[in-house]
Amino acid sequence: MKPVNGLHHVTAIAGKAQRNLDFYAGVLGLRLVKKSVNQDDPGTYHLFYADAEGRPGTDLTFFPWENMAPARKGTGLAVEVQLAVPQGSLAFWEARLQGYGVRLGDSEERFGEKALPLRDPDGLEVALVETSPRPFSPWERTHVPENRQIMGLHGARLWQQVLAPSADFLTRVMGFESAGQENGWSRYAVAGGGSGQFVDIKELPSQPKGQWGTGSIHHLAWSVDDTPHEMAVRKQILAAGIPATKQIDRFWFKSVYFNEPGGVVFELATDGPGFAVDEDPARLGESLVLPPWLEPHRPQIEAVLPRLEAPSPGLPEH
Template structure:
């Protein structure tokens, strides 16, 4: 049977740094960009050889500015690529030139190994070997074909039950034991690719997050073979199986006995099923089962540039943030503040609909409540942490001032929009720090400041959108009066609906943004 590694999937915190490392430094080809199959708002990138061959692929889910994971038993810990043995020296020199952390070379299972660290801290090994049939190298300036990565060589799996893990992989994926070095037992497939099972007894368990490997995918010749393995697993009493059509391959997900997530993936139909081989990776695929329009999801996905293409250079500012640039920017900027439980990307689709030519900036609230992001804390249903509001407002002012400088924003063309908690916070910022916010859209806001200062807001134009069936509608009117008494120009509009946003809000907001 066909056996070997199909792909390895990990999680990255910064997609641009990830692209620069795997395409720019390692010289892999970006062969597909998709919305996540489990979460369409999560960008998923696939890298591989020139033909996107099974066995050459490493994929990354983007958790932008997400919490770091932890390497431990029950997960893979290393990705190994095959290179020609004579290329080790080239890669050591290249690592020094690019400032990539490297150690070695050392010898493992009779092969020279250079260890690198990717931007998320994942160990990437370059292994000099002739045991794996080379794939078609993707031409990259500075990397000769003789030095290029040829295919995946191996993955390292940490296991508290190494004997059971070995038995599982041999029985269901066509691997066989080839040797042992110390605490590591090597399994070899018919393709020559390997899985190194390391005895991690007594080590801490793995935790998901950025910088962690999510799963190892193993090759099956076709869908029928995947389904046959599902039947074999069920016959042994393993019902914790997920089967999915991933468009480019058919997959079975299962936990091996020590808890590691293993995917059995068919070789076909392949990545060229929906775009020509010569242009692979040039367009975004959104899984059909979400029934989403591109305009509803594309603005939520982080933007990046391939080597040589323009890209956003993010700055380290007081708030984690996301920038989305339009195809034809007009020089204006719209800053969008999410509601409770949202994040920096939540309002970007709304912002793109109402301001199609504006650069969008979405900051993430820094206060948390029961694990969800907010712009300030609450003590109760209608009791707000006044000290938190004021301190976060000062930090937000610093963020906007630094963003204007860092990203070259036109201060006269920066406007703001906030929803729910973000709108409440934005209204507080307007009253506490007059002059910074000149144009604001407040969606479903309520007043949260106790004894707001009597500052002059004559230079501020505000539109408030209240829901006709929103229980907080009366409080919204109170806020509108607070702002008017301080001189702000306030346009209070009631739209159909409750506290949630709808197409009516988009229509009403377009006239404000226009």
């Protein structure tokens, strides 16, 4: 069995694009590494935030659908994204976020790690989790000190009405292993576990199904090395009776989409060619970038997208 490598990116749904940019780039200090559009709905931005290099596994992305209704939290959805921060940095983050009026939960310990839950301006549940050093390129143009910066995606949490089908799929088809239970959460880890290589699931049989909307996670993307690796995992998914799309060229990576048995949308995404394939690495995210097949429609696309001002790192959101 060919397992996946861990998280590649997580994509969520936002409301106002500028508010999203101000929070994730300005308040959290992530780098906007790609300003593009939803390739299936080109009248909507697709904003990609990551470390300075935009490496796979550090990337949190958003579709800002301003007119969409708020999400309804429930089963069959990913309900939280966890971001990795350095050991000893949560006190800094708690003070910084309180200064911006961010909605914080109580600090807690999860599987031996300290976590600070919060909600973004659209209500998306995020947790900053202290973890050991990991591959990460710090971003210079932020007021967040290098030794406090978000290092990438740490994990994600799902709600399911029934745990067993999802657990069986993760372990039998995608190469995960059970990594323990705590407070009703069951953890499944891949590639040895560690930051960016796990998902937590809570079984909630009496909870209704959730509904996508602003403030919800749209899908979790799992990293694969390249096309042969992606096709091998896709073959395992199809053999398990789960429908999956053909490989779709997203230009910066190649994707396969499917719903795991509990209904959460998963993606397989190749690690390359990466975000520097069409932009100078020093200028990632500064201009609207379109894949070649949308470039002929640039005038119409730009006419409907709201104007985005660069965030002022370290200053309160607009």
